[in-house]
Amino acid sequence: MELDKGKEQFIECWTSMGSSWGINRTMAQIHAFLMASSRPMNTDEIMKGLSISRGNVNMNVRNLMEWGLVSKSTPNGGRKEYFEADKDVWQAARKMINMRRQTELEPVVGVLKGLRKVEGEGKEAEEFRDMMKSMYKLANRTNKALVRLEKNQDSAVLSVLSKMLK
Amino acid sequence: MELDKGKEQFIECWTSMGSSWGINRTMAQIHAFLMASSRPMNTDEIMKGLSISRGNVNMNVRNLMEWGLVSKSTPNGGRKEYFEADKDVWQAARKMINMRRQTELEPVVGVLKGLRKVEGEGKEAEEFRDMMKSMYKLANRTNKALVRLEKNQDSAVLSVLSKMLK
DNA sequence: TTCAATTTTCAGGAGAATTTGAAAACTCCA
DNA sequence: TGGAGTTTTCAAATTCTCCTGAAAATTGAA
16 A cells, blocks of 8 residues: 555544544544654645645644644744644553543542442442442542553553453 | 432433543433433333433433343333343443444554555655554554453452552 | 234434634734 | 734534434234
8 A cells, every 4th residue: 555545544544533432523633644744734734635624723733732642833933833743652642541531530530439428228329329339449440540551651561461461 | 419319410420421432422321320220120211210212212222232231121021121231330341341442443453554564665654654553553452451351350450450550 | 813012213303513714813024 | 013924713504413203113912
């Protein structure tokens, strides 16, 4: 397969994965596009490359910067902004994991923590509390494991992990 | 907090988490509803409990069964079907992880594997191949780790994991 | 076989999320 | 300061996904 076809396939693949994980379609597209580019790209190049509007590029590129996956620069002292993806895949994965851990897992842990203590006497209440306890335990452990993962700079951590889980 | 309020909050929490992870809103709702119920529920009870239509219940309950998270029974020899969630939280988590690993991660691993070998000579092609190589490595390792996770019956695996990632 | 209870299907509707494009705002240089 | 180049905003349009509800199919009992 040729390079251009390869890039196209990569973008498509990354995009479809992103959308099934609740990540905005265009955001995934732009991220893949920048990951696959060998140099920083400006807004017009992204618009042309992916056939999307200026407003759309602007909004999603800003999101990607918030996630820390993309950075902006203005070479030649000009005003034109160029965008570049962090090419360290492991680093990028860690950022995505951490972003979602914070916004989505952590609040759940908090809610479950409270729900373990719900009032009531009978078998039904007892069972509910038990369920909340085991959910809390799982969510909390997962959260902690992901925090550790985030702090760890070494990508070898995954191979360690897979050895442990034999 | 009282039991009923607690169940409500749990359903809401589970639902919102589900939807940010690309899981159908109603599917998450029904799953939470059944997790929080102390006995199997029939279609009418689910409809009433969550204020959703019959068709919607039917479709999503079948999905949940496909995922292996919910099972059906017909007590009293009648035709009426009752649905019940698997109450083992760890088991349920493993099923969800595995389902998505198969349908979403595995195909990506395959694509990346091929893209490592994209044709072309210059620096650009070289860089692209390198990127695909490291992505493949990460995706493949993650996939393998998740397979091991799925095979492991013991929920203690997460505490092991968190000790490892110190 | 017939009938009533129940489940399943699916076309159309509703609502949510995304995208566009043009106007407004901003910024730097001459 | 004026103006061209560039970014940002946002209301409206579009697209997508999900849900409804009634009709059709299925099932078990009599």
